[in-house]
Amino acid sequence: MADKNVSMREALRSALMEEMERDESVFVMGEEVGAWQGTHRITAGFLEKFGEKRVRDTPISEMVIAGAAVGAAMAGLRPVAEIMTINFAFLSFDAIVNAAAKVHYMFNGQFKVPLVIRAASGWGNQATATHSHTPEPVFAHFPGLYVGCPSNAHDAKGMLKAAIRDDNPVLFTESIALYPKASPVPDEEYLIPIGKSDVKREGKDVTLVSYARGVEWSLDAAKQLASEGIEAEVVDLRWLRPLDLEPVFESFKRTNHCVVVEESLPHFSFGSEIAAQLQEAAFDYMDAPIKRVSAMDVPLPYAHDIELMALPNAQKVVNAVKEVLK
Amino acid sequence: MADKNVSMREALRSALMEEMERDESVFVMGEEVGAWQGTHRITAGFLEKFGEKRVRDTPISEMVIAGAAVGAAMAGLRPVAEIMTINFAFLSFDAIVNAAAKVHYMFNGQFKVPLVIRAASGWGNQATATHSHTPEPVFAHFPGLYVGCPSNAHDAKGMLKAAIRDDNPVLFTESIALYPKASPVPDEEYLIPIGKSDVKREGKDVTLVSYARGVEWSLDAAKQLASEGIEAEVVDLRWLRPLDLEPVFESFKRTNHCVVVEESLPHFSFGSEIAAQLQEAAFDYMDAPIKRVSAMDVPLPYAHDIELMALPNAQKVVNAVKEVLK
């Protein structure tokens, strides 16, 4: 069958719907997922199709949304809990990093936590300081948790399905900016294994390492660079936990130059980890320091033009590439 | 006057007491800080000396301990809020990173947040997975917040006093393992400025970068290395925000070798950031990749001997140094 062009929103919606059709124990819970049809419409039509038992509206109670999902998962259900936006997961922080990520280990494997916590992530739409986070690296700091961050519709569908079928807790974040973006998605079922990164573009001159929305900036930058004769390879890590860096090392050993691209804040972050591992794994192949393109290190403002100054973009990636190549 | 040898516990206690004597607007609040004399006895005798108004026992309510402290600080008081151990700050996560760290910026400077949140940190005493965190790098990810982590009694006193007098929110963590450790502390008053790192030992062969308890491991390792003819320089960053890396760069440009030592988990962490900045700032001076000695990437277990396998120590630092030097 021919692939259809669908938005990441639609791909996520169908992934979730297919998994709920496939497995009775999969259900969704969260704020406004039911009657309201989902804040980002990922669960649009779900209440009507699956009913109140499996599509559960919650109060504005992020601690128990995450915590009750952990308990339900330990007991054998497969909850897909929606935290409306990742910003509110700061209220679920203990439940996610100290409960979900710990019970399997702490009780020596007696309990499994087949849980997915979905959250919309990202900024650049004037949501302002408290609502403008992409803190995936902060969550990925903690062992016991998986963290998935798709960069397009195709990956989103296969990754979410894999996350739902996995027996470990997965934090799954979805870039708000990517929801409407369409890409070809096969009709037949497919899974994208947890912890498998993907080379989105091949190139010999420089390695761009990113995930989620950063991949889009990287690919746009690669196009622009190509027009200037610079061939960038773009590696989409897809998952921050587990980190699949082999393709990055392999690529870097050919290109000898690397720029890491992230929507997140710069310090103690994604780019830090990639640069640290790369210089250790491929020291002899470094022709230049590894550069990072990240958000500016400020709380994010409301006014749109200064907000955009703080946000990474393709041009900033291009400039960084030229720096490392000079 | 001659310096006295005092424990870090006693140094912190006197710092807090002197600041409360100096400034009526400084007060402490938290679980068991009063009648119980403080879980770690930093506030022992405070209730008797300052009374209930300024020594405030709270319920087990970490969200409001941090959040009410933010409000009181905005209104002009100088709260020193105690979160009994940093593990429970995960329940204050939103209040710390999304309120304390944001209000000054979000309202364009209309409000100041002269707040210190103190918390005991660290592990290695069989506290088990949920109670064995050193997540300072996770908090330091967020601009708007300062993060201080002293490595000895002398620094602890000067740093805490500076934190209390500063008009910005400071997360101040105290290594449980260091509380009983004594070092010389001057009688006369002194402050250690926020964001000032310190070279704890000079050496020409390798640069050890650390903070808090990691400094102790680094100094022990340096001793052992010296006996084998290797001179290690030890830089204590003291503050994870703001990061004062100049002395690290300067040292590295002489030693050309570096090992980062941290009690925290390895990924998206302290060592990642230091390695990333160092390879960028001093690329031409790198004779070997920068190595990291961190906690093992697992939730921490109860049984003591396997817990100790997961904990960094001087020997692991020595081994890492020999690797980078070979």
Place this chain on the structure above:
Amino acid sequence: MATNTIAPDKEKLLDWYHQIVLIRQFENACDDLYKQKRITGVYLHLYSGLEATGVGSVAALGKNDNVITAYRDHGIAIARGVDPKLVMAEMMGKRTGTSGGKGGSMHIAERDLNFWGGYAIVAGHLPLAAGIALKEKYVGSENVVLCLMGDGSTNNGYFHESLNLSAVWDLPVVWLIENNLVGMGTRVETSSGQPDLVKRAIAYGMEEGPRVDGQDVIAVHQAVSEAVEYARKHGPILMETLTYRYKGHGVSDKQYDVREGFKEELDEWHHKDPITILANYLKANFGDIQPELDQIQQEADKTVAEAIAFAESSPNPTYEDLISNVYV
């Protein structure tokens, strides 16, 4: 300072009428401006329909008292006396805005008026309110804190911890629930095991205040004035106003303009419109007052028009603004 709780005189009533009309007019303007993309972003939560609660409650405060609220904050700012020019400038993200354009619609504040701002983390401002009240108690002032919150925020952990702390510490806070029956789409009965929200005071041994008609500014003012007096003397009190929002939750609401299935409820509440109720009261008690009301309407229109002009002619923030105020 004491707060006046005697029946409000004509002057005061006309002042409230002016505030309510001004807020309504301001919100209508925001609505238009957003559709014209002259106000941008994803968050814009209008106060239309709730004006009597904001105006009546804030009017019960003295100038040294404090007020804090959630993101639905334009009306509270205006009721507290923030210049609509500066509010509109903030809506447009201009340098002249209350927060220099860095806060936006959800984060209006005016320190000089003890308006501690609007906050976007649901219930996240409740602990701040407790802390501000602690400061008042600490320094021995008589000032109170009015903390407005939505019905949906009462199911959050912040609500529990903040109200309990205010009770054990006897903090002077009036916890005022603006119960507009719904969160974003979730109704109170669906989200709260105890839909009679004021009853939650019992869980903290706190004074259980009244549940008042949130459309009647006089009733709100009376009830909040009593609550404020109680808080000054005795400590925290929880109260509730029953009110309604005419628009959807915010501009991102699919039913922002057309609220399918709510037509009857909307009609019912439009009949209880704060402007109508107050206008009728004024007519019944002060004879032919229509000319004055018309004039107030014109003034309000003028004020909003000037606010828009001011905002649009104001400069945008600069890179300097972007990087300033991260730290003191």
Place this chain on the structure above:
Amino acid sequence: MATNTIAPDKEKLLDWYHQIVLIRQFENACDDLYKQKRITGVYLHLYSGLEATGVGSVAALGKNDNVITAYRDHGIAIARGVDPKLVMAEMMGKRTGTSGGKGGSMHIAERDLNFWGGYAIVAGHLPLAAGIALKEKYVGSENVVLCLMGDGSTNNGYFHESLNLSAVWDLPVVWLIENNLVGMGTRVETSSGQPDLVKRAIAYGMEEGPRVDGQDVIAVHQAVSEAVEYARKHGPILMETLTYRYKGHGVSDKQYDVREGFKEELDEWHHKDPITILANYLKANFGDIQPELDQIQQEADKTVAEAIAFAESSPNPTYEDLISNVYV
């Protein structure tokens, strides 16, 4: 399955007596072993004094029902039927322990007995209890969840959100507060605006259960049995037992052994010791039963001695254990 709520027979009473004595003996042994450094670490919270609450409440459950608690969990584990050998091995961090030595004193669990474990984040296990109850409801079982918690945990955001969710979703949970009057050092009156903790049920429109004498295992069993039946049929219920801990909060408590200023309170509660109360009841109702009680005591001593021997002769976890079970 239905739970028996008729007056307990001799056999059952002697079984409870055995459990209480066994727990007391087990905790005394832990106390000694810790002082001898044969149990190590910073956290060890004894259940001595609270046995009647644990034994009476767990006895009200059917084998398919669920139980979960906080870190003060040894007694609950033993009452639920976990082999003391495995509990003691966990205390000593041995490979043979319930959690393979990776959980320790605060994290005993036995999946096969639907004992979901002890948790160390105060109130952090409440949402888990709600989730386990959701599963029971989801699959249409009749099983309930007994969630024990300390008085101090009722002031935490997790308490509010978990109880409210259980109310709006009608989850079959018996929320049981083990009110031993104090957190670590903070008394209920100091930490809770509403010291009559069961009244907090009102905030969730939840059934307000009884506040029972936690020292009388028969009273606890009766009350919890009724609560369990209620939860099976109707949904959540909040109840409370009044009890007391003889030791300090935990071994890190400066007043772990000698609790200055509490001598009178201690004496008073020792007079209400669960063992004495039950022994007296047995003597009053079943004649000369002392020989049987003595024999039970001996059995308990023997069981604990065997548990210690088993634990001490068990192997430590290995590096393999350290790195296993991070992920499935």
